[in-house]
Amino acid sequence: MKLHRIALPALNLLALVIAWELAVRIFRVPEFVLPAPTAILATMVKHAPALWRNSLFTLYESVAGFLLSVLIGVPLAIAIVWSAYLRNTLYPILLLFQSIPKTAIAPLIILWLGYGDLSKIVIAFLVAFFPVVVDTAMGLMSADGDALDLVRSLRSTRWQEFVHIRMPHALPAFFSGAKVAITLAVIGAVIGEFVGASNGLGYLILLSTSSLQTDLVFACLIILAAQGIMLFYLIESIEWLVLPWNRSSHAQMAEPAFNAAGRGG
Amino acid sequence: MIELHHVRKLYPPRSRHGQPVLAVADVTFDVARGEFVSIVGPSGCGKSTLVKMLAGLMDITAGEIYVNGQPVCGPHSDIGIVFQTPTLLKWRSVLDNVLLPLDILRKPRLAFTERAEELLRLVGLWDFRNDYPSVLSGGMQQRAALCRALIHDPSLLVMDEPFGALDAFTREEMNLELLKLWAGREAGRQKTIVFITHSIPEAVLLSDRVIVFSPRPGTVDSIFEINLPRPRTADLQYSEQFQAYARNIRSRIGVAANAAVAQQNTPRPTRALV
Incomplete structure (x- = not known):
């Protein structure tokens, strides 16, 4: 079961790479249009130090932007659910803001915050924080009505209602928002680097495209994809660790119920 | 322990052109300390509304509810x-x-x-x-x-079709x-128990008294004292006495439901009044 989940996609990927390699060789595609996988691999080895340094930079910007989106997005979601006044005032502003393409305001951010890492972190944050807010707010609002009635019947405070019912209930929704946000944060960081930077994979892509080093562009793309996948699974692992009660919803875990039946329930 | 005096619950209309819904019309009954009382009735007779009002989770349109001698005007953690x-x-x-x-x-x-x-x-x-x-x-x-x-x-346990x-x-x-x-x-x-159910045998088996509600708007149709010996067992359900109670309650629910249907077929001026 577990083998299938890893082996099958890996085999598919391998087949794709082989087809790619063969196509480039058979049709004699020029290297600056589409380099062969082996050529890309060679470039990756050759430029390993530069790629490593720049990817660390992009990684740092994406993660920082993501953390900022959680740090600001979650309290914002709580505020929206907490008070109807805040909901009516904040939500339209958020929506308005979200409808502005972040790519379009990236130059402005660079202008305000400079060429350094701060502007990239802010752009990554801007691109990533919306799903965190929306998903967390949805999770907070969709708490079970009977459960809320139950604590209210015991004269709970609103804070207790949040701490004991709404927040734990919202955690799975928060994590699905976070998983979207982390991949968006990588995109945001790259956008920032495209617009103005002297470091990072986005900057390297821009630089290599202008000098027709397509193999280096592909090397960057591969690293970016790997980074995105790694970060996604990092969040998923954290979710798995933090929410042991929610594990059964992640497929494969039909076991606990079976065990209970075995114990004579 | 619990007293309800002419309790009424009117839900405001859901939309601008909707009509207000009268869920509970005029409910009066009381429950003694330590008594086990069941409320039976067809669905939509305001049973769940009653539970929320008893718990102080919902305000009462008219009438009064007392729990432990105190008027209910909010949750009371007992x-x-x-x-x-x-x-x-x-x-x-x-x-x-x-x-x-x-x-x-x-x-x-x-x-x-x-x-x-x-x-x-x-x-x-x-x-x-x-x-x-x-x-x-x-x-x-x-x-x-x-x-x-x-x-x-x-001291009070409220069970809503548990x-x-x-x-x-x-x-x-x-x-x-x-x-x-x-x-x-x-x-x-x-403990005083208010037990809401739509199962007549369940109500008879458990209760000291069974209160039959009429369909929406909910009112007390009739109250039955269940004089069966305690402790009660599952076998009791097959006794003649038990069957007689169940039959009588069943017939009241039939009457109440028919009355409601008849009422629905005639114009309803009561709703517009409030």
Whole structure:
């Protein structure tokens, strides 16, 4: 079961790479249009130090932007659910803001915050924080009505209602928002680097495209994809660790119920 | 213990052109301390509305409700509620779920661990105390919910069709367990139970009195005293006396339902009045 989940996609990927390699060789595609996988691999080895340094930079910007989106997005979601006044005032502003393409305001951010890492972190944050807010707010609002009635019947405070019912209930929704946000944060960081930077994979892509080093562009793309996948699974692992009660919803875990039946329930 | 005087509940219209809905029309009854009273009636007779008003979770349009001599005008924590669904928090273990009311009431857990163990052992869930609720069957979850409703030792227990979602065997088992819990433990300090159900045999088996509600708007149609000996057993259900009670109650529900249908076929000026 577990083998299938890893082996099958890996085999598919391998087949794709082989087809790619063969196509480039058979049709004699020029290297600056589409380099062969082996050529890309060679470039990756050759430029390993530069790629490593720049990817660390992009990684740092994406993660920082993501953390900022959680740090600001979650309290914002709580505020929206907490008070109807805040909901009516904040939500339209958020929506308005979200409808502005972040790519379009990236130059402005660079202008305000400079060429350094701060502007990239802010752009990554801007691109990533919306799903965190929306998903967390949805999770907070969709708490079970009977459960809320139950604590209210015991004269709970609103804070207790949040701490004991709404927040734990919202955690799975928060994590699905976070998983979207982390991949968006990588995109945001790259956008920032495209617009103005002297470091990072986005900057390297821009630089290599202008000098027709397509193999280096592909090397960057591969690293970016790997980074995105790694970060996604990092969040998923954290979710798995933090929410042991929610594990059964992640497929494969039909076991606990079976065990209970075995114990004579 | 509980007194209801001409209680009325009118829901405001859902939309601008909608009509207000009269859920409970004019309900008057009382429940003595330590009494087990069931309320039966067709669906939509305002039973769940009544539960929320008793718990102080919903304001009353007109009339008064007294619990322990105090008028109800908000939640009063001397109550345990069991809903139709177990409503266990899936992120808490069974034991932590049972202890939830203490967290809300800001009472020290430590003082109640013995009581929690006693309750969980009584319903056969002590071995599952560290499991998540998702591991338990529906009946077991509802048992845990019952323990949770009792942990802070409320004098009033309100149960809103608690066993409606269970299969017939589990349901019967739960009925007898509930009776044991109610009668067995604290002699002289029996809890007052208001039990909402749509099962007539269940109501007869459990109750001191059965109150029959008419369909929407809910009113008290009739009240039956159930003079069957206690402790009651499952076999009791096959006795003639039991059957007679069930039959009589059934006939009242039929009458109440027919009356409502007849009323619906005639113009309803009452709704426009309020």
